[in-house]
Amino acid sequence: MSFIKFDRYVDRHARSFTERLQNLCRMPSVAARGSGMRVIAETVEQSMQRIGIGTRSFRVGSGYPIIYGECGGGPKTFVVYGHYDVQPVGQLSDWSSGPFAATIEDGKLYARGAANSKGDLVARLAAVEAYQKTFGKLPVTLRFIIEGEDGLGSPSLYRFTAENAELLKADGCLWDEGSSDTKETPIISLGFKGITFLELRAFGPRSDLHSKWGAIVPNPAWRLVQALATITSPKGVITIDGFSSHIAPISDEDSEVLRAIELDEAGLKREFRIGGWVRAMKGPMLVKEHIFGPTCTICGIHTGHTEAGAKTVLPSMAMARLDFRLVPDLTAQIVVGLLREHLDIRGFKDIEIIELGSAPLAKSSAKSRVARAVIESTAEVYGKPPLIYPMDPSSGPVGAVCGVSEPPTPIASFGTGYAGSNPHGPNENIRVEDFLKSIKLIGRVIHKLAASKSKAAIDPHEDSKSTAPLPKVKTEPRI
Amino acid sequence: MSFIKFDRYVDRHARSFTERLQNLCRMPSVAARGSGMRVIAETVEQSMQRIGIGTRSFRVGSGYPIIYGECGGGPKTFVVYGHYDVQPVGQLSDWSSGPFAATIEDGKLYARGAANSKGDLVARLAAVEAYQKTFGKLPVTLRFIIEGEDGLGSPSLYRFTAENAELLKADGCLWDEGSSDTKETPIISLGFKGITFLELRAFGPRSDLHSKWGAIVPNPAWRLVQALATITSPKGVITIDGFSSHIAPISDEDSEVLRAIELDEAGLKREFRIGGWVRAMKGPMLVKEHIFGPTCTICGIHTGHTEAGAKTVLPSMAMARLDFRLVPDLTAQIVVGLLREHLDIRGFKDIEIIELGSAPLAKSSAKSRVARAVIESTAEVYGKPPLIYPMDPSSGPVGAVCGVSEPPTPIASFGTGYAGSNPHGPNENIRVEDFLKSIKLIGRVIHKLAASKSKAAIDPHEDSKSTAPLPKVKTEPRI
Numbered sequence: 001m002s003f004i005k006f007d008r009y010v011d012r013h014a015r016s017f018t019e020r021l022q023n024l025c026r027m028p029s030v031a032a033r034g035s036g037m038r039v040i041a042e043t044v045e046q047s048m049q050r051i052g053i054g055t056r057s058f059r060v061g062s063g064y065p066i067i068y069g070e071c072g073g074g075p076k077t078f079v080v081y082g083h084y085d086v087q088p089v090g091q092l093s094d095w096s097s098g099p100f101a102a103t104i105e106d107g108k109l110y111a112r113g114a115a116n117s118k119g120d121l122v123a124r125l126a127a128v129e130a131y132q133k134t135f136g137k138l139p140v141t142l143r144f145i146i147e148g149e150d151g152l153g154s155p156s157l158y159r160f161t162a163e164n165a166e167l168l169k170a171d172g173c174l175w176d177e178g179s180s181d182t183k184e185t186p187i188i189s190l191g192f193k194g195i196t197f198l199e200l201r202a203f204g205p206r207s208d209l210h211s212k213w214g215a216i217v218p219n220p221a222w223r224l225v226q227a228l229a230t231i232t233s234p235k236g237v238i239t240i241d242g243f244s245s246h247i248a249p250i251s252d253e254d255s256e257v258l259r260a261i262e263l264d265e266a267g268l269k270r271e272f273r274i275g276g277w278v279r280a281m282k283g284p285m286l287v288k289e290h291i292f293g294p295t296c297t298i299c300g301i302h303t304g305h306t307e308a309g310a311k312t313v314l315p316s317m318a319m320a321r322l323d324f325r326l327v328p329d330l331t332a333q334i335v336v337g338l339l340r341e342h343l344d345i346r347g348f349k350d351i352e353i354i355e356l357g358s359a360p361l362a363k364s365s366a367k368s369r370v371a372r373a374v375i376e377s378t379a380e381v382y383g384k385p386p387l388i389y390p391m392d393p394s395s396g397p398v399g400a401v402c403g404v405s406e407p408p409t410p411i412a413s414f415g416t417g418y419a420g421s422n423p424h425g426p427n428e429n430i431r432v433e434d435f436l437k438s439i440k441l442i443g444r445v446i447h448k449l450a451a452s453k454s455k456a457a458i459d460p461h462e463d464s465k466s467t468a469p470l471p472k473v474k475t476e477p478r479i
Numbered sequence: 480m481s482f483i484k485f486d487r488y489v490d491r492h493a494r495s496f497t498e499r500l501q502n503l504c505r506m507p508s509v510a511a512r513g514s515g516m517r518v519i520a521e522t523v524e525q526s527m528q529r530i531g532i533g534t535r536s537f538r539v540g541s542g543y544p545i546i547y548g549e550c551g552g553g554p555k556t557f558v559v560y561g562h563y564d565v566q567p568v569g570q571l572s573d574w575s576s577g578p579f580a581a582t583i584e585d586g587k588l589y590a591r592g593a594a595n596s597k598g599d600l601v602a603r604l605a606a607v608e609a610y611q612k613t614f615g616k617l618p619v620t621l622r623f624i625i626e627g628e629d630g631l632g633s634p635s636l637y638r639f640t641a642e643n644a645e646l647l648k649a650d651g652c653l654w655d656e657g658s659s660d661t662k663e664t665p666i667i668s669l670g671f672k673g674i675t676f677l678e679l680r681a682f683g684p685r686s687d688l689h690s691k692w693g694a695i696v697p698n699p700a701w702r703l704v705q706a707l708a709t710i711t712s713p714k715g716v717i718t719i720d721g722f723s724s725h726i727a728p729i730s731d732e733d734s735e736v737l738r739a740i741e742l743d744e745a746g747l748k749r750e751f752r753i754g755g756w757v758r759a760m761k762g763p764m765l766v767k768e769h770i771f772g773p774t775c776t777i778c779g780i781h782t783g784h785t786e787a788g789a790k791t792v793l794p795s796m797a798m799a800r801l802d803f804r805l806v807p808d809l810t811a812q813i814v815v816g817l818l819r820e821h822l823d824i825r826g827f828k829d830i831e832i833i834e835l836g837s838a839p840l841a842k843s844s845a846k847s848r849v850a851r852a853v854i855e856s857t858a859e860v861y862g863k864p865p866l867i868y869p870m871d872p873s874s875g876p877v878g879a880v881c882g883v884s885e886p887p888t889p890i891a892s893f894g895t896g897y898a899g900s901n902p903h904g905p906n907e908n909i910r911v912e913d914f915l916k917s918i919k920l921i922g923r924v925i926h927k928l929a930a931s932k933s934k935a936a937i938d939p940h941e942d943s944k945s946t947a948p949l950p951k952v953k954t955e956p957r958i
Contacts (some may be wrong), residue, residue, distance in 0.1 A: 032787055088790050090687060151790070193691070197791060206752035208569060210903040211802050212672070212873035214774035216756045216765055221777035222711055229708030232701055234826070273685035277695045286695055295693035298700035299791050300783030304800070309511020310632055310676050310835055311567050312778050312802045313903050321783070323690050323791045347713070394691035424792050425686040 001451075005134040006443045010126070014436050018109070020047065021122040021435065024084070025102035025111035031064065031085035031151040041065035041148055044084050044121070051129040053144065063156030064148030068167070071128060072138025074450055078370060079143050079173040079409065081401050082121040083150035086113030087424050094426035110429040115421035119430045120176035120438070121146065123416055127442035139450035143170065145401060153197065153357030154397035165404040172370025173402050173409050174445070177394055179417030180434070181387065182267030186378050189392035189413040190371055194326030194361035194399075196335050197299075200224065201319045201352040208304065208313040217314055221303040224318040227348040231296060231322075231339070236278040238296045240342045243335075248328040250292050254390045257366065261287050261387055264419075271419055290393055295325040321356070325395060332358035362398035363391050368410030369449065377444035378414065381437055386414075414441070480930075484613040485922045489605070493915050497588070499526065500601040500914065503563070504581035504590035510543065510564035510630040520544035523563050523600070523625055530608040532623065542635030543627030547646070550607060551617025553929055557849060558622050558652040558888065560880050561600040562629035565592030566903050573905035589908040594900035598909045599655035599917070600625065602895055606921035618929035622649065624880060632676070632836030633876035644883040651849025652881050652888050653924070656873055658896030659913070660866065661746030665857050668871035668892040669850055670842035673805030673878075675814050676778075679703065680831040681797045687783065690791040700782040703797040706827040710775060710801075710818070715757040717775045719821045722814075727807040729771050733869045736845065740766050740866055743898075750898055769872055774804040800835070804874060811837035841877035842870050847889030848928065856923035857893065860916055865893075893920070 010017070027040040045055050045067050053069040060066070064085065089099040089112050097103050099112040111118075124144075131138060145168075147157045161168055180186045204220035205213075233239050250258070263286055269276070277286055303318035305311035324335050336355060343351050365371065366388055378386040392413060402409040416430045416438040417423060489496070506519040524534050524546050532548040539545070543564065568578040568591050576582045578591040590597075603623075610617060624647075626636045640647055659665045683699035684692075712718050729737070742765055748755070756765055782797035784790035803814050815834060822830050844850065845867055857865040871892060881888040895909045895917040896902060 032790070088784065088786065090784065090790075090792075094686060195791070204753065207573060207901065207904040207906075209751065209901075210873060211774070211776040211778055212804065212871070213751075213769075214776035214802070214804060215772035215872065216760065216769045217751060217753060218715065218755070218757055219777060221780060222715065225704055225707045225777065225780075226711075226713045228704045232705075234705045236697065236701065272688065272692075272696060274683065274696060276697070278697055281695065290692075290695045293694035295690070297690040297693035297791070297793050298698060298704065298783065298797075299690055300785035300794065301700060301704075301780045301797070302785035304777065304779030305567065305569065306779035306781035306798070306800065307511075307567065309509075309567055309630060310800075311511070311569075311630070311903065312674070312676060312776070313569075314776050315779070316904075318777075318780070319785070321785065323693070325691065325693060392691070393694065394689060422686060422688075424689040424790065425795075427686075 001447060003440070003444060006130055007440055009130045009134050010436060010439050013126070013130070017122065017126045017439065018432055018435065020126070021109065021119060022102040024118045024122060025109065025114055026100050028100045029085050029113065029148065030088050031149050032088050037064045037085065037148050040084050041067060044146055047125060048144065051125060052132065053128065058160060060156035060159045066148070066156055066160050067144065067146040069144035069146070070141065072141045074139045074141060076450060077141040077143060077170045078449055079145060079168060079170045079401055080124055081173060081175050082124065082144065082146045083117060083148060083176070084121065084146060085148040085151050086118070087116065087151050090426055096427055104432060107432050108429045109432055109435070110427055112428050114430045115179070115415070115417035115428050116423035117176040117415060119416035119435050123435055123438040124442055126439045127446065130439065131443050131446055138446055140446065142446070143167065150396065153359065154400055157397050158400045161400045161404050168401055168404045168409065170409050172368055172449070173411040174370065174374070175396065175398065175411050175413030176415055177392060177396060177413045178415035179419065179421055182264035182271060182419040185384060186382050186386040186414065187389055188374055188378060188386045189389040190366055190411065191363035191391040192361060192395050192398050193391055193393055194330065194332065194359055195323055195395035196326065196332035196358035197321065197323045197356040198336070199319055199321050199354040199356055200227065201317060201354065202227070202350065204314065204316050207316045211312040211314045213314055219314050221315050221318040224303065224320055224351065227343055227351045228298070228320060230342070230346055238294060240338050241345070242338050246330055246334050247294060250288070254292070257388055257390045258284070258288055258291065261291070261389070263287055263290065267419065291389055291391055292327050294327050294330055295323070297323050299323055325393065326361050327391070328361065328363065331360065359395050359397055360399040360403060361391065362402055362408065362411065364408065364410035370410055371412045373445050373448035374412035374414055377441050377448055380444060381441045480926060482919070482923060485609055486919055488609045488613050489915060489918050492605070492609070496601065496605045496918065497911055497914065499605070500588065500598060501581040503597045503601060504588065504593055505579050507579045508564050508592065508627065509567050510628050511567050516543045516564065516627050519563050520546060520627055526604060527623065530604060531611065532607065537639060539635035539638045545635055545639050546623065546625040548623035548625070549620065551620045553618045553620060555928060556620040556622060556649045557928055558624060558647060558649045558880055559603055560652060561603065561623065561625045561655050562596060562627060563600065563625060564627040564630050565597070566595065566630050569905055575906055583911060586911050587908045588911055588914070589906055591907050593909045594658065594894070594896035594907050595902035596655040596894060598895035598914050602914055602917040603921055605918045606925065609918060610922050610925055617925055619925065621925070622646065629875070632838065633879055636876050637879045640879045640883050647880055647883045647888070649888050651847055651928070652890040653849065653853070654875065654877065654890050654892030655894055656871060656875060656892045657894035658898065658900055661743035661750060661898040664863060665861050665865045665893065666868055667853055667857060667865045668868040669845055669890065670870040671840060671874050671877050671892070672870055672872055673809065673811065673838055673840035674802055674874035675805065675811035675837035676800070676802045676835040677815070678833040678835055679706065679799045679801065680833065681706070681829065683793065683795050686795045687792040690793045693793050696793055698793050700794050700797040703782065703799055703830065706822055706830045707777070707799060709821070709825055717773060719817050720824070721817050725809055725813050725817070726773060729767070733771070736867055736869045737767055737770065738763070740770070740868065742766055742769065746898065770868055770870055771806050773806050773809055774802070776802050778802055804872065805840050806870070807840065807842065810839065838874050838876055839878040839882065840870065841881055841887065841890065843887065843889035849889055850891045852924050852927035853891035853893055856920050856927055859923055860920045
């Protein structure tokens with residue numbers, strides 16, 4: 001089947017698609033701040049309706065709207081995940097232009113959320129439009145699940161999907177995380193590491209004290225530092241008692257896939273401006289650690305006075321935020337349990353552990369229908385085979401969408417970003433060309449999802465014939 | 480000599496003195512923020528002129544004005560130090576009323592700077608006024624040095640005094656730091672620990688990264704934590720190589736004075752809401768540590784994202800602010816040198832040390848004329864002997880004022896605060912009654928400075944007869 005007409009449609013509408021993305025990027029939908037969330041949810045829903053997607057919007061408690069949308073037909077059903085919220089912008093002064101200006105410079109669209117993941121959301125909808133305009137009705141049923149709490153650990157999504165598991169029954173899932181690497185090879189992920197996000201707290205005097213008391217009043221900042229220092233070694237190895245014994249060995253299939261992956265070490269080092277990697281790793285060891293290594297990252301520490309001006313205080317409280325990325329067979333529960341025991345045994349019973357959120361890991365096979373459709377389409381559009389990550393080192397609420405049925409729904413994840421997209425940092429951006437290429441890629445994926453037969457002997461939902469009904473919800477109707 | 484008239488004057492003007500203090504406290508003179516500094520300097524200067532103090536105002540470079548004032552006469556000259564700037568307010572939400580509202584509740588005046596040290600400044604000026612109105616001309620020459628950079632490490636003051644050493648030649652110095660303890664015993668200090676204030680920095684990738692890179696990209700937050708953890712032990716002992724060998728043993732005279740000091744351990748623990756002291760110390764050991772122990776306090780750490788909302792980043796930079804309080808014979812130079820070596824030898828050459836400021840320690844004898852005048856006056860006004868601290872555990876620019884001549888000018892320091900004043904924290908306050916008592920105390924001090932003879936065999940400036948001329952300054956004239 002020829003995509004000449006499809007591609008021509010995309011090229012002819014490049015400007016309008018890009019403007020749609022800019023419009024969305026100009027809405028400052030930082031979930032952590034919470035303003036403007038309903039407006040952007042309505043905008044997204046309207047843009048879905050405009051191209052004939054039937055939608056409903058749901059709210060769980062006071063959470064941000066979840067937009068459910070359905071279009072197409074045919075025996076196969078696929079879930080398309082997306083989110084309209086973005087990460088906090090961090091220090092404004094680190095940005096070259098306003099994080100919500102969505103300016104295009106040198107072909108790059110700069111905005112918080114451009115790469116993660118408004119570009120993907122707009123590209124997926126644009127592909128549906130282009131497909132309908134050039135081929136007609138979609139040959140598969142697509143079920144969009146668009147949430148607004150990706151940056152908050154997706155609490156609404158977890159409740160919504162638990163209550164509406166029927167809706168998530170699908171032959172596969174298209175996820176929105178991905179980019180090309182420093183050598184311009186697109187990366188496709190078949191799963192994600194899990195995550196558990198914790199806050200550790202140490203407490204001292206009732207309020208910040210004059211630091212003249214430093215010789216005799218216990219300092220919670222020192223307490224926290226001493227406790228943290230027992231969790232990893234100076235070489236960056238996680239040293240929590242019993243931690244490594246909970247990690248599953250890497251399977252033969254995964255080892256096989258790992259061998260095909262190469263990290264552009266020099267390019268990444270330039271990109272990140274770092275002198276070397278943890279433990280001076282390189283080559284296959286570095287790849288293995290990146291994709292299958294568990295992590296314990298200090299994401300933030302705050303205590304005392306750190307603004308301009310000398311203020312010599314003995315702090316009242318000290319806190320650190322840690323995220324652990326989970327690999328097979330680690331779970332959030334195991335990590336928190338081990339950490340608690342580890343700290344207790346070393347006399348740090350006073351350090352409070354607060355669980356801020358978690359997501360289980362997800363992993364699926366390269367042989368699923370959805371994986372094959374994405375891999376083949378990518379090879380066509382990019383002119384070279386993509387890199388396949390058996391598990392992306394990032395995390396997301398994949399479990400909420402693909403883990404509610406048994407066996408879990410297979411997934412393939414890809415996105416519009418590139419190696420310089422900096423999705424959680426300042427100057428987040430995507431290249432407009434990548435955005436347009438992504439639309440073309442998605443058009444082909446839609447086609448292949450219907451046409452191709454999975455080569456896997458078992459495809460869990462191969463025989464699911466009917467489109468699931470719109471959810472009968474415990475979830476509250478839209479406000 | 481009877482102070483009946485003097486005390487009556489103070490009582491009759493209690494309201495007006497208190498209002499003067501409230502007015503000054505309503506000026507938000509946070510040196511670190513820098514707005515409104517010239518206005519408050521002018522207000523202070525005018526209030527000095529209004530009671531007949533001859534003043535001049537100086538600026539060093541773009542620093543905040545230093546107000547020099549002179550009044551009285553007679554053979555003896557004493558320097559009175561004060562400052563009109565205040566500490567940053569910290570989290571506004573921690574305050575019960577606005578930090579610059581200067582409201583009085585239950586007899587307590589709440590304001591940033593009330594205890595440190597606008598209460599002292601206004602009390603000293605009020606005492607001069609009351610003395611002149613009731614006794615006439617002051618029997619000693621007082622030289623006021625009022626600066627606006629106490630919170631910044633007093634850079635202007637150091638330059639000003641170095642350039643105008645003649646002006647600082649005096650028979651003694653009255654300092655403005657002090658309070659009564661939890662048992663309502665006033666504390667008089669004859670010196671201060673030194674201080675060096677440092678920032679440690681660790682650097683990672685060029686900007687905050689998505690924490691999915693945590694398995695392979697070095698994290699500066701972990702780097703900083705690991706480096707910090709080598710500086711003190713979990714028990715709170717400073718473990719910098721060679722540190723303890725630079726600390727002088729406590730002299731017999733000081734040991735003697737220490738024996739007279741008792742900390743109200745239970746009261747302070749209640750006040751600070753802490754369960755115990757560092758290393759579970761108590762009694763004489765606790766007192767000794769408090770007054771003669773060196774400190775290394777983490778005053779603040781910042782790295783990554785610590786605001787509301789989950790943001791899983793691998794930080795670009797991590798920084799910690801440390802203050803070391805210096806005891807005999809430690810100097811800032813020694814501490815920084817030892818710390819650098821200590822970190823280097825452990826492989827932390829990448830950790831940057833930035834010196835933010837320092838002040839040498841100062842220590843003088845309880846037998847000096849100024850010490851005796853303050854001690855005796857305090858005993859009279861409070862009806863019980865004060866506690867004498869051979870060295871206050873806090874620090875200040877005493878070296879700038881009292882260290883420019885040789886031997887150093889003896890000092891005595893006392894203030895209007897009490898155990899609940901919380902001078903660097905939220906809800907800083909003084910009791911109005913303490914403020915008025917302090918005025919009465921200062922009146923008696925002025926009198927005794929002229930009348931009493933030092934019992935010390937040597938009083939360094941006993942024979943200095945003339946009032947030093949107003950400075951011929953390299954320092955720029957007032958703007």
